[in-house]
Amino acid sequence: MATSGIENSSGKAGEGRVKNAILIAGPTASGKSALALDLAEREGGVIVNTDSMQGYSVLDVLTARPSAADLARAPHFLYGHVHPSTAYSTGAWLRDVMKLIDDGVLSGRPVIFVGGTGLYFRALAEGISEMPDIPQRIRDRWRYELKEQGAVKLHQILMHEDSRVAMTLKPTDSQRIVRALEVLDASGRSILEWQAARGQPLIDRNGAHFIVIEPDRAALVARIEARFDQMLDKGALDEVRRLAALDLDADLPAMKAIGVRELQAAMAGNMGFPEAIERAKIATRQYAKRQATWFRHQLGPEWRRSGTGDETEVI
Known part of the structure; x- marks a missing residue:
């Protein structure tokens, strides 16, 4: 039975193949992407998406993916490369990272993994179980x-x-x-x-930098609310319309992106837009709280805690 384990094309385990990696975790709207971009420019590095929702296409704005201007400042990988009809998994993401390594695009420069999906970071640092290919x-x-x-x-x-x-x-x-x-x-x-059966870690833990951003709660709430308003200005409603036009199963992960159900309900006339917007903001705040709790309890002592995401503080 073929498996989806993290082995490279020569059959060798992927343990430690990414040297001197920088891992930046944090709740949504915490400023981690800005930090990653500053570091990538300063160090000549590349950025690898480590957030499950930002991997989906269509939802550019609603998942807060890097803008075209940001993408022009440093190489970015694994953003918007998965169609919303796919139930993307941690194993699939790890295989995509392995392909980047095998293709040589991460060689010879710092690799910055940034995002809010804790299981992706755990897979990088600890490895994950192999799973069978599903026909x-x-x-x-x-x-x-x-x-x-x-x-x-x-x-x-x-x-x-x-x-x-x-x-x-x-x-x-x-x-x-x-x-x-x-x-x-x-x-x-x-x-x-x-x-x-546990897999092997993909990064060299001894040479890696582990950073988790823990912003002030009140400041984070303000950023979340302002950012959602900006998303609406930048075309979030149009993205929701395009997603709805695909007629996808409501249980697919992409359909559960924060803001999708709320804005769909408003567009269908089931609630007013002010109520939908407020519900989406509340859902985002709740999600950020869950992320922060997970990072606090699941990430080990090797993770450096930063309250601001300022590169002078964390590096």
């Missing part, structure tokens, strides 16, 4: 079953086929239920067995 016919089958039968029925099927996994999942957790069924169908093995 498209199997992927399509279980997505069809989800649409026809619903998550609760699929949870019952999983309980019969792999009760250990099913008991760890809520009956409404459609994405994880489908993933567990896909893995079982494709490999004949429980997803728990695959998860038990």
Whole structure:
């Protein structure tokens, strides 16, 4: 069975292949992208997206991807390269990073990983479990079953086929239920067995710089609210219209980007735009709080904590 492990084309594990990496984590709107760009310009480095939502196309503005002016200042990779119809995963992102390494585009210069997705940073620094390749016919089958039968029925099927996994999942957790069924169908093995085998870290931990931005809460809230207003001015509504025109499954990750459901509801006349905007801002604040909590409890002592994101403070 072919797997999606982090091995390069010669079959050697990817451990430590990225030397002197700089990892910059932080909640949304914390200023981490600006810091990464300043460092990339100063050090002649490249920037690699480490945020799950910024990898999707269509949602340029609503996911706060770097602007055209920012992209012109330093090389950026893995931004907007995934169609919203794809359920992009941590494993898929790690494979994309490995391809950048194999293609030589990260060689000979500092590599700055920046974003807000904690699992991506954990995969870089600790490695992740290998998973089987899922044939498209199997992927399509279980997505069809989800649409026809619903998550609760699929949870019952999983309980019969792999009760250990099913008991760890809520009956409404459609994405994880489908993933567990896909893995079982494709490999004949429980997803728990695959998860038990840890992969290898991709970066050289000894030479890496670990930075997590922890901004003042009040200042962060103000930035979140001002930024969402700017997103609306820059065309966020048009992006939501283009996304809606694709007629995608509402359970896909891209469809859950903050602001999509709220603005869609306003466009459909189900609520006023002021209410939709306020709800999106509240959702963003809640998301930033969850990110900050995860970083606080899940990132180890090697991570340098910065309150401002000022490069003179963190480097």
